[in-house]
Amino acid sequence: xxxxxxxxxxxxxxxxxxxxxxxxxxxxxxxxxxxxxxxxxxxxxxxxxxxxxxxxxxxxxxxxxxxxxxxxxxxxxxxxxxxxxxxxxxxxxxxxxxxxxxxxxxxxxxxxxxxxxxxxxxxxxxxxxxxxxxxxxxxxxxxxxxxxxxxxxxxxxxxxxxxxxxxxxxxxxxxxxxxxxxxxxxxxxxxxxxxxxxxxxxxxxxxxxxxxxxxxxxxxxxxxxxxxxxxxxxxxxxxxxxxxxxxxxxxxxx
Amino acid sequence: xxxxxxxxxxxxxxxxxxxxxxxxxxxxxxxxxxxxxxxxxxxxxxxxxxxxxxxxxxxxxxxxxxxxxxxxxxxxxxxxxxxxxxxxxxxxxxxxxxxxxxxxxxxxxxxxxxxxxxxxxxxxxxxxxxxxxxxxxxxxxxxxxxxxxxxxxxxxxxxxxxxxxxxxxxxxxxxxxxxxxxxxxxxxxxxxxxxxxxxxxxxxxxxxxxxxxxxxxxxxxxxxxxxxxxxxxxxxxxxxxxxxxxxxxxxxxxxxxxxxxxxxxxxxxxxxxxxxxxxxxxxxxxxxxxxxxxxxxxxxxxxxxxxxxxxxxxxxxxxxxxxxxxxxxxxxxxxxxxxxxxxxxxxxxxxxxxxxxxxxxxxxxxxxxxxxxxxxxxxxxxxxxxxxxxxxxxxxxxxxxxxxxxxxxxxxxxxxxxxxxxxxxxxxxxxxxxxxxxxxxxxxxxxxxxxxxxxxxxxxxxxxxxxxxxxxxxxxxxxxxxxxxxxxxxxxxxxxxxxxxxxxxxxxxxxxxx
Numbered sequence: 001x002x003x004x005x006x007x008x009x010x011x012x013x014x015x016x017x018x019x020x021x022x023x024x025x026x027x028x029x030x031x032x033x034x035x036x037x038x039x040x041x042x043x044x045x046x047x048x049x050x051x052x053x054x055x056x057x058x059x060x061x062x063x064x065x066x067x068x069x070x071x072x073x074x075x076x077x078x079x080x081x082x083x084x085x086x087x088x089x090x091x092x093x094x095x096x097x098x099x100x101x102x103x104x105x106x107x108x109x110x111x112x113x114x115x116x117x118x119x120x121x122x123x124x125x126x127x128x129x130x131x132x133x134x135x136x137x138x139x140x141x142x143x144x145x146x147x148x149x150x151x152x153x154x155x156x157x158x159x160x161x162x163x164x165x166x167x168x169x170x171x172x173x174x175x176x177x178x179x180x181x182x183x184x185x186x187x188x189x190x191x192x193x194x195x196x197x198x199x200x201x202x203x204x205x206x207x208x209x210x211x212x213x214x215x216x217x218x219x220x221x222x223x224x225x226x227x228x229x230x231x232x233x234x235x236x237x238x239x240x241x242x243x244x245x246x247x248x249x250x251x252x253x254x
Numbered sequence: 255x256x257x258x259x260x261x262x263x264x265x266x267x268x269x270x271x272x273x274x275x276x277x278x279x280x281x282x283x284x285x286x287x288x289x290x291x292x293x294x295x296x297x298x299x300x301x302x303x304x305x306x307x308x309x310x311x312x313x314x315x316x317x318x319x320x321x322x323x324x325x326x327x328x329x330x331x332x333x334x335x336x337x338x339x340x341x342x343x344x345x346x347x348x349x350x351x352x353x354x355x356x357x358x359x360x361x362x363x364x365x366x367x368x369x370x371x372x373x374x375x376x377x378x379x380x381x382x383x384x385x386x387x388x389x390x391x392x393x394x395x396x397x398x399x400x401x402x403x404x405x406x407x408x409x410x411x412x413x414x415x416x417x418x419x420x421x422x423x424x425x426x427x428x429x430x431x432x433x434x435x436x437x438x439x440x441x442x443x444x445x446x447x448x449x450x451x452x453x454x455x456x457x458x459x460x461x462x463x464x465x466x467x468x469x470x471x472x473x474x475x476x477x478x479x480x481x482x483x484x485x486x487x488x489x490x491x492x493x494x495x496x497x498x499x500x501x502x503x504x505x506x507x508x509x510x511x512x513x514x515x516x517x518x519x520x521x522x523x524x525x526x527x528x529x530x531x532x533x534x535x536x537x538x539x540x541x542x543x544x545x546x547x548x549x550x551x552x553x554x555x556x557x558x559x560x561x562x563x564x565x566x567x568x569x570x571x572x573x574x575x576x577x578x579x580x581x582x583x584x585x586x587x588x589x590x591x592x593x594x595x596x597x598x599x600x601x602x603x604x605x606x607x608x609x610x611x612x613x614x615x616x617x618x619x620x621x622x623x624x625x626x627x628x629x630x631x632x633x634x635x636x637x638x639x640x641x642x643x644x645x646x647x648x649x650x651x652x653x654x655x656x657x658x659x660x661x662x663x664x665x666x667x668x669x670x671x672x673x674x675x676x677x678x679x680x681x682x683x684x685x686x687x688x689x690x691x692x693x694x695x696x697x698x699x700x701x702x703x704x705x706x707x708x709x710x711x712x713x714x715x716x717x718x719x720x721x722x723x724x725x726x727x728x729x730x731x732x733x734x735x736x737x738x739x740x741x742x743x744x745x746x747x748x749x750x751x752x753x754x755x756x757x758x759x760x761x762x763x764x765x766x767x768x
Contacts, residue, residue, distance in 0.1 A: 078591075078595045078598050079598070080594040080596075080682070080683075081595065083681050083683075084594040084678075084681040087681045087703065088703060091702065091703065092291075092292070094701065094732075095289075095732065096291075116735065117701070117735065118733050118734055118736070120701060120734075122733070125733075127683075127735055127737065
């Protein structure tokens with residue numbers, strides 16, 4: 001499995017060359033610098049150009065780094081930016097659902113809570129921003145694992161600890177549940193993390209439809225569930241909120 | 255903040271309050287339901303006119319056109335018509351000054367915006383041998399180019415023939431509340447020429463205790479009393495909308511924007527305070543039926559008055575640079591890409607590394623009032639990184655809040671029990687925790703962040719009986735988040751001493767004041 005792909009290594013060498021020292025280089029400069037035939041080098045450059053990683057100056061014919069590379073470098077979404085964008089929508093979700101609202105992102109092997117809105121009653125509550133929750137038992141974690149491949153790997157590598165008697169501890173059963181989550185677009189947690197507490201969550205995506213986080217509500221099963229399943233009104237409110245935040249991040253209507 | 259109608263509501267009686275926020279950069283209309291929830295929002299920016307350095311103007315005709323447009327837009331988005339709107343409330347940028355012709359309704363000049371400094375020299379002249387506190391005892395305000403009175407005088411002196419027309423009674427003065435209400439209620443065709451006590455308290459022409467125009471001060475500043483609107487309470491029916499999409503709806507509240515936020519945050523008891531964190535920051539504390547003179551550099555102002563009840567006063571402190579400092583880190587220093595990223599950078603270290611940042615970019619404001627001060631970053635060593643500076647940036651806002659709260663305590667003897675916050679910077683958790691730590695008091699964020707519009711809606715709804723009393727409004731208030739102090743008291747005191755030392759370093763930077 002230690003085999004590497006030669007043409008990718010060569011493409012990386014081209015990009016490194018264009019990133020250092022002189023900004024623009026001609027075909028023969030590049031070919032001699034990385035020690036390849038002109039034809040091979042031209043093929044590499046043409047492919048990189050198609051992907052937007054390299055641009056060719058029309059007049060001089062010289063090559064330089066492309067805009068797509070810059071975009072890649074800046075695509076990381078700051079969690080504080082995510083919270084600022086989500087603020088009004090999560091407030092509204094808490095009010096319309098009557099439950100506390102959480103915004104979570106993948107962090108190391110779990111869900112990091114980056115925003116928390118209190119349940120809108122006058123009870124004493126403590127801000128849980130900065131807390132970590134498990135991926136395999138929470139609604140937020142299931143959404144991340146279902147839609148983000150990195151989160152999926154982390155979840156499947158986890159210990160699947162039985163946090164409550166209802167926690168799903170069988171990796172295969174968990175993976176089947178993620179299938180269902182992907183199909184319907186939301187996840188739930190019924191007493192799998194806290195006894196008597198249920199959650200509903202949905203994914204937030206950015207302008208490239210990449211999952212960047214999950215938003216959800218958490219409350220007593222008596223309020224959140226209607227029979228076995230979450231109340232449709234609450235599911236709709238959570239999904240509306242996720243869509244609204246995604247739209248604010250530049251995702252198209254969906 | 256959904257644009258679509260909640261299906262649960264369609265079966266109930268659909269009754270709403272519309273609030274118009276005529277702000278410095280835009281006009282907005284928000285429709286609220288009985289729970290104080292936002293049903294729809296419409297907003298439109300207007301042009302900022304800069305004829306000379308330090309001058310800022312608005313085209314009042316553009317503003318009135320935008321107000322009509324956003325009202326129509328908000329009603330359309332909420333899918334309602336005037337039958338569903340029980341009252342209209344107004345909140346506005348304060349102190350911005352307009353004179354217009356009462357028969358044609360045409361402004362005689364662009365509105366002079368509160369930020370405009372063209373009356374600096376005039377204010378010094380008006381201070382005569384007494385200085386900037388010449389009218390403070392009656393009005394609660396220092397002589398400053400912010401306030402409306404000197405701006406009226408400037409217009410009368412500089413627009414040809416205006417003083418004569420004003421003295422003949424052909425000209426009306428108003429802050430933006432008066433302009434919007436006069437136009438809403440018919441304009442030249444019987445429009446109500448009124449203002450509310452909170453806006454009137456920012457003119458430097460009203461006596462804070464009598465709530466009437468002070469003839470002696472009007473004389474001294476050179477404002478003929480014929481141009482002045484009638485001073486009314488903040489919550490009563492001034493008239494009914496004439497024409498337009500709101501035809502027949504009662505116009506039932508007016509509050510300056512900061513006072514509206516105080517009202518929207520339901521700070522109805524003595525000692526309750528709100529702080530709005532935007533580009534700058536405004537902190538207002540309810541001092542009850544007592545107008546408290548400030549000796550600690552604050553401003554005394556009317557908080558609100560409901561109908562014929564006793565007026566409620568407030569102490570106000572403002573910080574010139576808060577969000578603006580984060581923007582400066584982004585735009586001038588390039589240390590962050592977005593304002594929210596300041597928190598990421600700041601959290602990459604555990605403390606300020608010994609660095610303190612006093613952003614006295616245009617002098618020190620409350621409670622120092624030192625025009626000769628300029629910004630400093632103090633305590634630098636080779637250990638300090640950009641992340642420590644980011645910490646110092648956030649701490650600067652928190653320490654300045656502490657200084658204002660301390661000044662309020664000194665003036666009023668009232669201890670702050672908790673601080674209600676709103677504005678864009680409330681999404682910054684580290685800043686909110688810093689404020690709570692430095693004040694040694696809980697900091698609470700309400701669920702509706704649009705407290706300014708909500709305040710205007712509340713006052714209008716009270717006037718028409720949509721809400722029966724302020725307890726109804728308190729019941730609507732919802733806590734979205736709360737930060738409690740976690741800082742060791744000894745450390746707090748040590749840090750505060752360093753901050754105060756850094757503040758001292760800013761003073762006397764310019765050789766001459768002004």
